[in-house]
Amino acid sequence: MMNSAKLSNLTQAQLESLAVQARSYSQGGRLPDYIPLLAQVNPEWFAVEINCTDGQSFRFGETEIPFVLMSVIKPFVLLCLLEEMGKEGVFSHVGMQPSDQAFFSIEQLEADKGWPRNPMINSGAIALASLLPGDNGFSRCENLRQWLNQRAGANLMLDKAMLNSVVAAGGERNRAIAKVMFESGFLNAPEIAIDTYNHICCLAVNVSDLAKLGMLLAQEKAGISIENRRIVNALMLTCGLYEASASFAVKVGLPTKSGVSGALLSIVPSAGAIACYSPALDHVGNSKAGIFFLEKFTNSLNLSLFI
Numbered sequence: 522m523m524n525s526a527k528l529s530n531l532t533q534a535q536l537e538s539l540a541v542q543a544r545s546y547s548q549g550g551r552l553p554d555y556i557p558l559l560a561q562v563n564p565e566w567f568a569v570e571i572n573c574t575d576g577q578s579f580r581f582g583e584t585e586i587p588f589v590l591m592s593v594i595k596p597f598v599l600l601c602l603l604e605e606m607g608k609e610g611v612f613s614h615v616g617m618q619p620s621d622q623a624f625f626s627i628e629q630l631e632a633d634k635g636w637p638r639n640p641m642i643n644s645g646a647i648a649l650a651s652l653l654p655g656d657n658g659f660s661r662c663e664n665l666r667q668w669l670n671q672r673a674g675a676n677l678m679l680d681k682a683m684l685n686s687v688v689a690a691g692g693e694r695n696r697a698i699a700k701v702m703f704e705s706g707f708l709n710a711p712e713i714a715i716d717t718y719n720h721i722c723c724l725a726v727n728v729s730d731l732a733k734l735g736m737l738l739a740q741e742k743a744g745i746s747i748e749n750r751r752i753v754n755a756l757m758l759t760c761g762l763y764e765a766s767a768s769f770a771v772k773v774g775l776p777t778k779s780g781v782s783g784a785l786l787s788i789v790p791s792a793g794a795i796a797c798y799s800p801a802l803d804h805v806g807n808s809k810a811g812i813f814f815l816e817k818f819t820n821s822l823n824l825s826l827f828i
């Protein structure tokens with residue numbers, strides 16, 4: 522059976538049973554402490570929405586709760602820039618190699634002599650944020666927000682309170698990353714790059730919007746090339762969960778991206794998109810219940826790119 526048929530045969534009862542197991546698995550996860558507002562949520566929230574290419578959708582849990590995308594914006598910055606400037610332009614600013622280090626690793630960046638290794642870690646995303654059109658962080662974020670909302674039919678909104686919390690927290694690690702890239706000649710104007718990056722990480726959605734964004738990568742869409750979708754999906758598969766990407770590819774085998782807010786998005790090419798939100802994180806910074814859910818869900822439906 523094709524993945525699209527497997528996903529379409531899903532029943533609401535099946536989804537609920539797996540989601541309830543996943544919710545209980547959120548216990549023992551941790552909320553991030555370096556962005557104060559991110560820690561002011563209920564760690565047991567769990568929401569999932571699945572959109573299928575045949576038009577069906579399934580949802581369960583706290584599906585109305587808004588959350589910020591954080592690193593889940595990274596594949597969409599990449600998609601937008603691939604469309605707007607082409608792959609040669611994009612990959613002259615960022616690499617495509619996986620990393621076995623944390624998403625904020627300065628050691629990895631220094632070992633790479635300031636060259637941002639891939640778009641799914643902070644260095645690469647900051648480098649790409651610097652390429653968005655606009656005069657300042659807000660207008661660049663606004664351009665990306667509108668670009669995505671138009672194409673996905675979603676309703677991304679800037680969460681200003683979260684942005685204030687991110688800025689107040691100082692962002693030392695990301696500033697250090699930008700400084701290394703600037704000094705190595707791989708980033709112009711580090712201040713505006715960080716400001717843009719902070720803004721785009723604070724774009725807020727609910728799981729329904731996140732699933733709509735995912736559909737941009739799951740199926741054909743006017744104005745988005747097949748090649749660019751393939752590139753973004755490939756980089757999500759190899760780099761999307763940071764140092765956990767390789768083992769997750771063995772266990773699940775779907776292009777997936779996580780964020781420290783607990784957002785998690787998986788693409789089932791030509792079949793649909795699976796959006797989860799559950800804020801308690803594992804030691805890598807991925808949603809604990811979300812990852813558990815994806816493993817159980819894909820195994821019970823036998824969903825995979827590889828079979």
Ligand SMILES: NC(=O)CC[C@H](N)C(=O)O
Nearest residue numbers: 591592624643722780781
């Ligand atoms: N993994 C993430 O979601 C990281 C995003 C966050 N804004 C940071 O830079 O730390």
